[in-house]
Amino acid sequence: MIRVGVNGYGTIGKRVADAVDSQPDMELVGVAKTQPNFEAHTAVERGYDMYAAIPDRAPLFAEAGVEIAGVVDELVADADIIVDCTPSGIGAENKSLYESHDTPAIFQGGEDADVAEVSFNARANFDECVGADYARVVSCNTTGLSRVIAPLEEAYGVEKVRATLVRRGGDPAQNSRGPINDILPNPIEIPSHHGPDVQTIFPNLDIDTLGLKVPATLMHVHSLNVTLESDVTAAHVRQLLEDEGRVYVIPEGLGIDGAGKLKDFALDAGRPRGDLWENCVWGESIAVEGRDMYLFQAIHQESDVIPENVDAVRAMMDAADKAESMARTDEHVGIGI
Amino acid sequence: MIRVGVNGYGTIGKRVADAVDSQPDMELVGVAKTQPNFEAHTAVERGYDMYAAIPDRAPLFAEAGVEIAGVVDELVADADIIVDCTPSGIGAENKSLYESHDTPAIFQGGEDADVAEVSFNARANFDECVGADYARVVSCNTTGLSRVIAPLEEAYGVEKVRATLVRRGGDPAQNSRGPINDILPNPIEIPSHHGPDVQTIFPNLDIDTLGLKVPATLMHVHSLNVTLESDVTAAHVRQLLEDEGRVYVIPEGLGIDGAGKLKDFALDAGRPRGDLWENCVWGESIAVEGRDMYLFQAIHQESDVIPENVDAVRAMMDAADKAESMARTDEHVGIGI
Amino acid sequence: MIRVGVNGYGTIGKRVADAVDSQPDMELVGVAKTQPNFEAHTAVERGYDMYAAIPDRAPLFAEAGVEIAGVVDELVADADIIVDCTPSGIGAENKSLYESHDTPAIFQGGEDADVAEVSFNARANFDECVGADYARVVSCNTTGLSRVIAPLEEAYGVEKVRATLVRRGGDPAQNSRGPINDILPNPIEIPSHHGPDVQTIFPNLDIDTLGLKVPATLMHVHSLNVTLESDVTAAHVRQLLEDEGRVYVIPEGLGIDGAGKLKDFALDAGRPRGDLWENCVWGESIAVEGRDMYLFQAIHQESDVIPENVDAVRAMMDAADKAESMARTDEHVGIGI
Amino acid sequence: MIRVGVNGYGTIGKRVADAVDSQPDMELVGVAKTQPNFEAHTAVERGYDMYAAIPDRAPLFAEAGVEIAGVVDELVADADIIVDCTPSGIGAENKSLYESHDTPAIFQGGEDADVAEVSFNARANFDECVGADYARVVSCNTTGLSRVIAPLEEAYGVEKVRATLVRRGGDPAQNSRGPINDILPNPIEIPSHHGPDVQTIFPNLDIDTLGLKVPATLMHVHSLNVTLESDVTAAHVRQLLEDEGRVYVIPEGLGIDGAGKLKDFALDAGRPRGDLWENCVWGESIAVEGRDMYLFQAIHQESDVIPENVDAVRAMMDAADKAESMARTDEHVGIGI
Ligand SMILES: NC(=O)c1ccc[n+]([C@@H]2O[C@H](COP(=O)([O-])OP(=O)(O)OC[C@H]3O[C@@H](n4cnc5c(N)ncnc54)[C@H](O)[C@@H]3O)[C@@H](O)[C@H]2O)c1
Ligand SMILES: NC(=O)c1ccc[n+]([C@@H]2O[C@H](COP(=O)([O-])OP(=O)(O)OC[C@H]3O[C@@H](n4cnc5c(N)ncnc54)[C@H](O)[C@@H]3O)[C@@H](O)[C@H]2O)c1
Ligand SMILES: NC(=O)c1ccc[n+]([C@@H]2O[C@H](COP(=O)([O-])OP(=O)(O)OC[C@H]3O[C@@H](n4cnc5c(N)ncnc54)[C@H](O)[C@@H]3O)[C@@H](O)[C@H]2O)c1
Ligand SMILES: NC(=O)c1ccc[n+]([C@@H]2O[C@H](COP(=O)([O-])OP(=O)(O)OC[C@H]3O[C@@H](n4cnc5c(N)ncnc54)[C@H](O)[C@@H]3O)[C@@H](O)[C@H]2O)c1
Structure with missing residues (x-):
């Protein structure tokens, strides 16, 4: 014990x-x-x-x-x-x-x-x-990035990562935090400190991150681009991510179009506090253009x-x-x- | 069965x-x-x-x-x-x-x-x-009002109710509803239709309601004024409400200052979906000025x-x-x- | 000079x-x-x-x-x-x-x-x-209240004022202030400090105020109840307010249903910074039930x-x-x- | 005439x-x-x-x-x-x-x-x-993208554009639009329709766009990555953009950290309706990593x-x-x- x-x-x-x-x-x-x-x-x-x-x-x-x-x-x-x-x-x-x-x-x-x-x-x-x-x-954001970068790196090799992190302004109970009605580049400088944080996990990774803060409390959303070292299909990437235990690939057809519905889903499923410990990747969003892989994922900052x-x-x-x-x-x- | x-x-x-x-x-x-x-x-x-x-x-x-x-x-x-x-x-x-x-x-x-x-x-x-x-x-609002009016009426007699209902714009998963950054008198006309709805439960009640809609999803908040027929103390009203099974009088000292913390409290307590079936009345808010009783209550529209x-x-x-x-x-x- | x-x-x-x-x-x-x-x-x-x-x-x-x-x-x-x-x-x-x-x-x-x-x-x-x-x-709120109380007091006598102040969380450029998604009784105690502030202008006024804070930046909205000392009609009150230079009674039919449209109106009219120096009272909201007068007014905190x-x-x-x-x-x- | x-x-x-x-x-x-x-x-x-x-x-x-x-x-x-x-x-x-x-x-x-x-x-x-x-x-977004792509293309050649468009949910007066508290991939599919729209202006451009919608009304914010065909410095790009009449490069030191302050700036400057007809690019955000150029720009959807x-x-x-x-x-x- x-x-x-x-x-x-x-x-x-x-x-x-x-x-x-x-x-x-x-x-x-x-x-x-x-x-x-x-x-x-x-x-x-x-x-x-x-x-x-x-x-x-x-x-x-x-x-x-x-x-x-x-x-x-x-x-x-x-x-x-x-x-x-x-x-x-x-x-x-x-x-x-x-x-x-x-x-x-x-x-x-x-x-x-x-x-x-x-x-x-x-x-x-x-x-x-x-x-x-x-x-x-x-951090929650670095954890979320690491969980998808690791399998991509192992399976295909990663040439470069570019990620825009659209972060929630505060947690649901943090009522003194803003913004109320703004979209803030945060930090304004590019690349943001998030990239170097990811490099504490992947020291040799080429990664540029951009941070923003918006008036929402439920989850962060990442707009992720990974230039891979090999040619792959979106279907292959999707399968790869579906095989990861801490990645949930949201199926089409469930009608889950944002963090609100994701949280409802978790609450309906009886998850304690409605927690979503997994990265939530929209299956429909996984796309490959040339060697550029793209996806959207929602990260539950309170629990991942x-x-x-x-x-x-x-x-x-x-x-x-x-x-x-x-x-x-x-x-x-x-x-x- | x-x-x-x-x-x-x-x-x-x-x-x-x-x-x-x-x-x-x-x-x-x-x-x-x-x-x-x-x-x-x-x-x-x-x-x-x-x-x-x-x-x-x-x-x-x-x-x-x-x-x-x-x-x-x-x-x-x-x-x-x-x-x-x-x-x-x-x-x-x-x-x-x-x-x-x-x-x-x-x-x-x-x-x-x-x-x-x-x-x-x-x-x-x-x-x-x-x-x-x-x-x-x-409705959720009428249910919330009825649960406090009933005991007040029985215990003290109610001369008149005036209630401002500050309503959430939509439920957490209803992402197409607004407003995003506005405070809307809704309906603009006073009194609102909520009063007559309360009268379907208390036909002889004198009640005027005013409705507003704001950019929040968690709960409604009522600003309630009840002119009573007898002289009472705030402490007496508080005890009366604490005795109601479907009213939760939020104790001072818990640090619960809004709907966000209330929901966190419910989730921590293991409530399914973080539901708050009870009216949540802030204990510190219960006040009596002359025969005017006031209080703030939060109403969980999804579950009450x-x-x-x-x-x-x-x-x-x-x-x-x-x-x-x-x-x-x-x-x-x-x-x- | x-x-x-x-x-x-x-x-x-x-x-x-x-x-x-x-x-x-x-x-x-x-x-x-x-x-x-x-x-x-x-x-x-x-x-x-x-x-x-x-x-x-x-x-x-x-x-x-x-x-x-x-x-x-x-x-x-x-x-x-x-x-x-x-x-x-x-x-x-x-x-x-x-x-x-x-x-x-x-x-x-x-x-x-x-x-x-x-x-x-x-x-x-x-x-x-x-x-x-x-x-x-x-303050902006006390100014807004004083401008309607003064004529009501002079014309009809005021027995009692009850006001719920639904306040904006921060000004448009104050991006570190919240709440993002909450409705906060603020202060939780009733009556709020706003009433005594109004009494610095009207020392003998009987007034109870209740304060709330919501995720909006444009204007405060007041839900106002004034028990008058004489019997009046809503039409008479409306005329009284229309005669006040620093009160704008919003006409029906303009389609102005909230602070967003009010600000657009001010901007269209060429107002510097879209300022609304006047109390903005919704004409349709002015109502009289017995001796209880009600109305909604929006107060532009930055300029009134x-x-x-x-x-x-x-x-x-x-x-x-x-x-x-x-x-x-x-x-x-x-x-x- | x-x-x-x-x-x-x-x-x-x-x-x-x-x-x-x-x-x-x-x-x-x-x-x-x-x-x-x-x-x-x-x-x-x-x-x-x-x-x-x-x-x-x-x-x-x-x-x-x-x-x-x-x-x-x-x-x-x-x-x-x-x-x-x-x-x-x-x-x-x-x-x-x-x-x-x-x-x-x-x-x-x-x-x-x-x-x-x-x-x-x-x-x-x-x-x-x-x-x-x-x-x-x-559209407002395509106009905003075109204004920076055109000079970059002319000066350096553009290999590829990747843009994440963090879009406002509705205009300030559109109070029925949401979301209230969500970050929505919108559309969920990647790439979004915005890229092909940019190609109506630049038919041969290689561009992938990702769209999101957030609870804000003032401006869109673009997180932009352009892989250039030549090696350049951030200072050179900045000068290039400063020379564009319809691009405003926000200087450091003004304390403008988001759309709220940008709009205040425009209103203070006496702009009609606080309009910002120019792309507003944060000077501090312009960065070059290898041949990857990055920047944040705010786009005033109502006026650009x-x-x-x-x-x-x-x-x-x-x-x-x-x-x-x-x-x-x-x-x-x-x-x-
Ligand atoms: N909330 C998130 O989204 C999130 C996500 C990932 C990581 N983190 C990190 O986790 C850490 C905790 O963040 P949080 O969101 O849980 O903060 P929190 O404010 O919710 O909780 C911190 C707790 O620590 C207590 N505390 C304060 N000073 C203390 C002290 N001297 N000794 C012991 N306890 C003390 C506070 O009372 C509070 O209960 C931070 O490093 C944060 O960056 C937070
Ligand atoms: N959500 C609230 O805050 C709340 C609170 C109290 C009362 N209500 C009332 O409860 C009722 C339901 O509201 P809700 O919020 O649960 O709505 P909802 O939209 O969440 O759920 C309604 C459900 O009914 C289904 N539906 C639609 N048409 C149907 C049909 N013809 N036959 C069977 N199912 C159909 C929808 O698919 C949906 O699953 C409404 O009268 C509402 O006013 C809602
Ligand atoms: N903003 C509103 O909604 C509002 C409405 C009515 C009344 N007020 C009151 O007006 C006053 C000013 O509020 P505001 O909203 O304009 O604040 P603000 O923060 O917008 O402006 C205050 C200004 O004072 C400057 N300042 C700070 N310390 C100073 C000092 N020692 N000497 C000189 N200048 C200093 C700041 O740099 C800033 O420019 C406060 O008392 C506030 O309560 C504000
Ligand atoms: N608002 C923006 O952010 C924005 C930005 C760039 C482009 N646009 C585009 O500009 C166009 C107009 O958008 P908007 O935001 O000004 O819309 P809006 O709703 O603000 O204005 C449209 C106007 O057209 C009027 N109208 C409706 N039906 C009409 C008809 N049959 N004949 C004449 N007038 C009619 C409406 O009453 C309204 O006054 C759309 O194509 C939109 O996509 C909008």
Whole structure:
């Protein structure tokens, strides 16, 4: 049993906690939070031990009727590994805490790449993470790109990737974020920082990315172009992607024309929180012109990195090999729609 | 066992089907649909018998790999009662179908009041529906208003209701509806048609409603003013509403400041589809100035009418009295957060 | 000639500057800004003298090719009166600067009422401001409410006002503000702070306000209820409002059903920046039920306070009486659609 | 004097009318409209003769107080040339009307290419339109693409264009259009129909386009990649675009980070309706990686085709050559920011 602690229990942290909790070879030691808001109450109802991330605020939890098991220091001491799911930048600040307890830790994509010795995507570079003390699960967008680039690279060779990332302005509950009515080049500079982030996974990849931000909350949508090294057909690419466990190729005829319907589909299917852990690639969009492959994919920013965190735990603890870990994760998280 | 058929399997219909399916005293005979889209596939996975709502289109289902049990005529013939969940106006067109089979039917709030002999809200007028052949479950907004007016009327007497309904422009998957960036008086005329709709439940109520439409999809929000007939305190009103099973008074301190966080809360709590069947009243908003009571409530348009449909089935079939029916519905739907 | 300086040249400041510049009895001494962004360039093109609001940043203007006439201190020293249009809270910080130069100053509605000895709305309390050293032009919402309450109070007497303010989340260019997809009670507490703000203009008014925030940028919309002290007809109220210079009663038949069309109308009419300085009341919405008067009005947050600032200048300088000032302002700003 | 009639007086038509009215060598005979809404009133105020587009509805204009000069048939008979600005598809229906009067006509981009013998973009193919009886000014997106492709092609040669068009869901006043909270691949199929539309201007161009629709109203944003035939620097490309009269390269330092600020800039500059007739290319975004050139540009869908319509008039009437026409149009429309 790998004893896992989760530090930071927000959008990503609560999902990681659930995913860990569902794995037969893992035990969730507890979760650390800064405030006793509604998410704290749900954690308690799920039977998760709660730790105060900021010791001074521990009394607030009691006042709010949320019993705590201790403070974050104790959680870090007690766990075999910590998944840090705090906001961008806080993870790096927390690193000394993990180091002081010799507890390995996983960081999220909001941190700079140099927070850890290795950046991680299960499909693309599981083995590089084996035995690492610190790893960073790459961002939702990089995860989404890595999952399609890896099989394309293996099957056909990739000459160049050009991707326009049309990103959601904020998550559904982040009501102070905009824009309300704008389309923002973000960053304005081209290429964006997303390309170099993908290169932390594929160091030799030729990739240019362009980022935009729009007034939507449900999912990111990628407009992807990959110039391949061999001649292929769209049908062949489609089959290749359909064979990937963490890619869902949306069939024609279902009437799924956007993120709203995708989420409805996930909710109807009983997915917890309506999560879509897989890349959602529109089957009709897969096209090949010469050696240029194109597709549209929707990426559920709140959940696509969750299975990756579970696999990173096993890689770092050297608890299973890639195939075994990914299969186990998929089974117990519930991947496959 | 009451054998229930659901005609129209969209936003409301799929939820009614699930709710019926969960009741120990009901059996879901099947659901009728016009197209084999993603919702049809989920229905099949849930084990619901599928009927073609438009016989000519039956072959489309087979082509899409959705086996059908028959056409809607057979469903209506076979069921003890039909819940019609087709789009506004189609329900009225379907009435002759139900009449031709002598099958009682429940219509939704998109139909005119005169489609049925009685309009229904479980909390307010369950008994008027007992034994009826045709009833109409009032709209999401009217249901939301009725659930707070009924206890206020009983406890204090209501002199006058003034309500501004800030309505979502469309449901999350309805991506062709607007507005994108506007606040629309809708209808422009005051008072709006919502007041008279509430009067189908409370015939003698003095109520003026004002409707608006805004670019949001998650929930409606009501700004409610009720001039009471007695002097009361906000605390007393709050207690009264907390005692209502289908009203959730949002506690201070949870950090729930809008519909986004409410939905996250429901999803975290494991609610199917993140549904909020209850009126969600902000506790901090309940205020009394003189005899004027005010509050804000969020109404989940996609789900608040679901328990009402279940109760309407029992009322019409005379299968349980009000208290018994509502308790049973609440238990098996999962109301109470 | 009244020599006016504008400190803070953003959404409000640039409009105040233009309005002052257009008045025959006023001279715009100059405007002070913190950064040489696009608005600074337009100011220069309009021939406005630019002052650096933060002396240390003066070199940035030169680098950006924006010549400056001096620093804000000089502007304050040189002007007969300053209109402070800096962001909420900064105005109060600037007061000592104005005091040190014995320069009277006008603050905006983002400041607390106690920043000045008097709060101002031309229609409602012009005379109270005559000769004042410091005055605060009330916020866009309070201005909008005051303009309809004043005539209603004079003509019929007002027993009570209940207003739901459905506010835009941010101005069109404020792309970091949300919400993206939510309807937020804001503040959640009822009554909101807007009522007491209206009472700075009408001290004895009985008013309860409720605030909401939605994902729209163009205008606020008010759902207004006024219980009058006399029996009136909707037609009479409508005539009353049509007689108000700063109220535009939208005629039926123009097809103007929201803020988007209102702005298009203003732009088509050649209004600078598409500004709508007047309250825009939907004629069809004016209704009377018993002694309850209702209406919907759209308030252009970016511009409705502009004529008020011009009148406040004259009141404080004792340069014209109310009728004369308002008429002059209206003529030279271009009010009346 | 070229006598020009405008049939269809909505978003595009009213702007074409103003632009024609401003040209010294053109006379606006009148405009035809279907309904006497607010736009009809503004037309009258501008002194434009109004014609009833649907003769049966002529009396509605009189009732609304809008005097009409006749019906559309008379306008077509009287004019030397008609600019048809009716909704997509109606233009083609109107063609027989124009033919019956032997009146040349210009159609808009909502019509299929085969409505006219030639598709038109002033910068790219003015000469092909000279003397034509029927021409189609290409859509806002195709116009925006053509204006940058033409100089790139001339200066460097273009090997391939890949463009992701992030399109606004509807114009600001189109409040019934969505999506409210979604990012829609639209069309889902790749490549989209926009590429072939660009090929009506550049028949031999290798271009793949991808279309998306998002909840914004102000402008489209293009994420553009052009593989060039020669090695160039970003600085050289930038200079090339800065030399184009109908391209505005947004300078760094102005703080313009999206469409909201761009529109504010245009409004501040006194542009009628805040129109941005030029492509707005972010200077900082122009990048070259190998022979891949990238940039972001914002396209004001409501106005970028306006100067093109004016030039099309001159080309078809053989009234000026390309350089002369474009210069005259630019001067009198007011292009150049
Ligand atoms: N939300 C997404 O779309 C998304 C997707 C992929 C990766 N990420 C990354 O995941 C990380 C977490 O993001 P999120 O969206 O879950 O943020 P979040 O704000 O939803 O959650 C962060 C949680 O950490 C808590 N927290 C704050 N300071 C803390 C501290 N000092 N110690 C412990 N807990 C603290 C907060 O209270 C909150 O509960 C970031 O690096 C982010 O970039 C986010
Ligand atoms: N969505 C809401 O917010 C909401 C809330 C309360 C009440 N209602 C009411 O519920 C009813 C259903 O609304 P909805 O939102 O579920 O609509 P919907 O469009 O989501 O679903 C309607 C379903 O009926 C099917 N249908 C269409 N024509 C049919 C026919 N002739 N026979 C059988 N099925 C047919 C459609 O294919 C679709 O699956 C309407 O009266 C509506 O006003 C809707
Ligand atoms: N925008 C509205 O809708 C609106 C409506 C009515 C009233 N108001 C009020 O008007 C005031 C100004 O608001 P706004 O919307 O114009 O803000 P804004 O942010 O658009 O403009 C403020 C300007 O002040 C400048 N500034 C910042 N610090 C400064 C300083 N120390 N000295 C001088 N200038 C400084 C900023 O650079 C900016 O140009 C606030 O009190 C606000 O509450 C705003
Ligand atoms: N709005 C844009 O963003 C945009 C951009 C470029 C091109 N276009 C194209 O321009 C054309 C016009 O679009 P729009 O946005 O101006 O549409 P619109 O709806 O704003 O205006 C069309 C006008 O035509 C009138 N009309 C309708 N039927 C008519 C008829 N039979 N005869 C005469 N007038 C009639 C309508 O009343 C309306 O005033 C379309 O082909 C469109 O695709 C639009």
